[in-house]
Amino acid sequence: MIVPLEHVVILSLALFTVGVFGVLFRRNAITIFMSIELMLNAVNLALVGFSRYYNSVDGQVFVFLVMTLAAAEVAVGLAIIVVLYRNRQTVNIDEINLMKN
Amino acid sequence: MTGSFFFYFFAAVTLTSALLVVLNRNAVYSAVLLVFCFFSLAVIFLLLEAYFLAILEILIYAGAIMVLFLFVIMLLNLGREKAQEHFRYLQRGLSLFLVIVFFLGILLIFLSDSGILHQPHGTFAAGGVNALGEALFTKYLLPFEVASLLLLVALIGTVYLAKRKI
Numbered sequence: 001m002i003v004p005l006e007h008v009v010i011l012s013l014a015l016f017t018v019g020v021f022g023v024l025f026r027r028n029a030i031t032i033f034m035s036i037e038l039m040l041n042a043v044n045l046a047l048v049g050f051s052r053y054y055n056s057v058d059g060q061v062f063v064f065l066v067m068t069l070a071a072a073e074v075a076v077g078l079a080i081i082v083v084l085y086r087n088r089q090t091v092n093i094d095e096i097n098l099m100k101n
Numbered sequence: 102m103t104g105s106f107f108f109y110f111f112a113a114v115t116l117t118s119a120l121l122v123v124l125n126r127n128a129v130y131s132a133v134l135l136v137f138c139f140f141s142l143a144v145i146f147l148l149l150e151a152y153f154l155a156i157l158e159i160l161i162y163a164g165a166i167m168v169l170f171l172f173v174i175m176l177l178n179l180g181r182e183k184a185q186e187h188f189r190y191l192q193r194g195l196s197l198f199l200v201i202v203f204f205l206g207i208l209l210i211f212l213s214d215s216g217i218l219h220q221p222h223g224t225f226a227a228g229g230v231n232a233l234g235e236a237l238f239t240k241y242l243l244p245f246e247v248a249s250l251l252l253l254v255a256l257i258g259t260v261y262l263a264k265r266k267i
Contacts, residue, residue, distance in 0.1 A: 002104035002105045002108055002148055002149075003104075003105050003108045003109075003139065003169070005214075006211070007108070007109075007112075009144075010208065010211070011112045011115070011116070011153065012118055012171075013204065013207055013208065013211070014204070015115065015116065015119055015205040016118070016170075017124075017200055017203060018119045018120055018123055019119075020203060020262055021123055021197070021200040022122065022123035022201055023195065024196035024198050024199065025123060025193060026123065026250060027128065028128060028179070029123075030128050030170065030173065030174060030177075030179065031123075031128055031131050033170075034122060034131055034135050034170065035122075035123060035161070036133065037166065038119055038122065038135070038138070039122075040195065040211065041138075041139070041142055041158075041162070043144075043252055044154075044158075044213075045144075045145065048146055048149050048151045048154060051151070052149045052151070052228075054246065057232050057233055057236045058143060058236070059230070060151055060153075060154055060236075061233065061237055061240075061241045061244075063151075063154050063238050064154070064157070064233070065245075067157060067158075067162070067243055067253065068248040068252065069160050069248075069251065070161075070162070070166065070256075071161060071165060071166060071252070071256070072251050072252055072255035073171065074166045074169055074170070074258055074264070075255050075256070075257075075259045076255050076258050077263055078169055078170070078173045079262035079263055080257045080262060081141065081173065081177075082173060082176065082262075082263070083262050083263075084175070085177050
């Protein structure tokens with residue numbers, strides 16, 4: 001392994017933290033969605049690092065499944081955002097408070 | 102030691118572009134920066150000897166998913182996110198504080214007992230398409246089939262959501 005596993009995990013943790021920050025910080029539903037993609041990729045990075053560390057292919061199979069899940073999630077999520085925009089003319093999550101009563 | 106230099110360089114590139122994705126107000130710039138972030142992440146996967154996954158990262162994430170994102174952004178004609186009102190400062194400060202607590206907390210937990218991690222020995226042979234395909238079609242055949250079912254469900258759900266009136 002070219003770098004210690006700790007550094008890979010710390011990079012993954014930093015990426016995940018950036019993703020969480022994006023979800024909390026931004027008001028735009030699409031940017032929030034991109035932050036979720038960032039978090040999924042951080043987890044992928046940790047899985048690849050541990051797979052290399054333990055000399056096993058299992059982690060990479062998990063990454064493969066996570067990528068499939070991300071593709072499905074993006075398709076459905078963006079469809080929901082488009083429908084939401086058609087009904088409310090906005091993607092700002094502060095103005096989408098239909099269930100907040 | 103050139104390999105480790107490349108790792109740290111691309112780690113810095115990934116983190117910087119990820120931060121810019123989050124901090125940018127324009128959704129189109131965020132999407133393009135996210136593509137950049139995925140490309141540098143693919144290089145990191147290559148350096149960690151996950152060759153097939155590096156290709157998949159570029160094909161699926163940078164190719165398919167981000168094209169979908171850009172398509173929707175263009176479709177909705179989103180401009181810059183409006184500047185926040187005054188009372189949002191509390192929310193922003195709180196989110197920054199919580200994120201820093203989260204990061205430092207996990208870092209502390211991780212660094213407090215990282216002595217158990219030793220460097221692996223032996224060559225790594227599981228990164229190529231052969232080993233991955235073999236594992237996927239023997240040991241992990243059921244999850245693989247369930248993933249295909251998930252894609253079918255997502256397809257039907259998207260078509261249903263795209264109907265004119267729901």
